[in-house]
Amino acid sequence: GAVVSQHPSWVICKSGTSVKIECRSLDFQATTMFWYRQFPKQSLMLMATSNEGSKATYEQGVEKDKFLINHASLTLSTLTVTSAHPEDSSFYICSARVISVQETQYFGPGTRLLVL
Amino acid sequence: AQSVAQPEDQVNVAEGNPLTVKCTYSVSGNPYLFWYVQYPNRGLQFLLKYITGDNLVKGSYGFEAEFNKSQTSFHLKKPSALVSDSALYFCAVRVTGGGNKLTFGTGTQLKVEL
Numbered sequence: 001g002a003v004v005s006q007h008p009s010w011v012i013c014k015s016g017t018s019v020k021i022e023c024r025s026l027d028f029q030a031t032t033m034f035w036y037r038q039f040p041k042q043s044l045m046l047m048a049t050s051n052e053g054s055k056a057t058y059e060q061g062v063e064k065d066k067f068l069i070n071h072a073s074l075t076l077s078t079l080t081v082t083s084a085h086p087e088d089s090s091f092y093i094c095s096a097r098v099i100s101v102q103e104t105q106y107f108g109p110g111t112r113l114l115v116l
Numbered sequence: 117a118q119s120v121a122q123p124e125d126q127v128n129v130a131e132g133n134p135l136t137v138k139c140t141y142s143v144s145g146n147p148y149l150f151w152y153v154q155y156p157n158r159g160l161q162f163l164l165k166y167i168t169g170d171n172l173v174k175g176s177y178g179f180e181a182e183f184n185k186s187q188t189s190f191h192l193k194k195p196s197a198l199v200s201d202s203a204l205y206f207c208a209v210r211v212t213g214g215g216n217k218l219t220f221g222t223g224t225q226l227k228v229e230l
Contacts, residue, residue, distance in 0.1 A: 043220045107160040
């Protein structure tokens with residue numbers, strides 16, 4: 001199946017700093033990538049849809065100025081958590097939609113963010 | 117709006133026994149249905165999907181699911197459970213023309229014991 005990677009796999013940062021998370025599709029091109037947030041023992045919450053070459057579409061309640069998304073190429077999308085606070089601590093997961101198999105999203109391994 | 121319900125937070129099964137993880141959905145339109153599995157501190161792995169055609173869908177690791185339109189269900193099944201199947205299972209749905217947005221259920225923790 002299609003492989004999606006995320007980097008870093010975990011990160012600890014101080015409150016007020018910014019953190020960038022990368023999501024890459026390794027063996028396919030993805031015009032659309034998705035960013036999710038997962039709280040402990042809860043389901044995935046879609047944060048935004050990232051389209052290559054255009055602005056991301058954010059879900060209701062998600063601050064676009066706080067969670068900056070850039071989808072500069074068909075294989076890379078980045079999520080930057082700006083001025084991170086402890087309440088931003090979470091598990092962030094990206095997924096990518098395979099162009100040739102449009103119905104299926106393939107997920108990255110996730111990034112654990114801890115803001116102190 | 118589309119929604120998914122996984123009525124069981126946890127399912128316990130003895131190894132070798134059949135397992136079922138339940139999922140029901142609500143959509144306005146034709147559903148695309150998915151099952152994903154998540155191991156601790158990992159992302160989701162795709163198991164199987166129903167788009168159209170045969171109601172019985174076979175997927176990875178011996179799992180299968182049956183689409184039942186009248187009951188709006190898409191239960192995940194496996195004839196013989198393994199301890200290694202223990203994980204968190206998510207059902208998800210999206211509708212055609214829905215912008216590829218997946219809606220996930222709350223997840224069901226499967227525990228397979230010896």
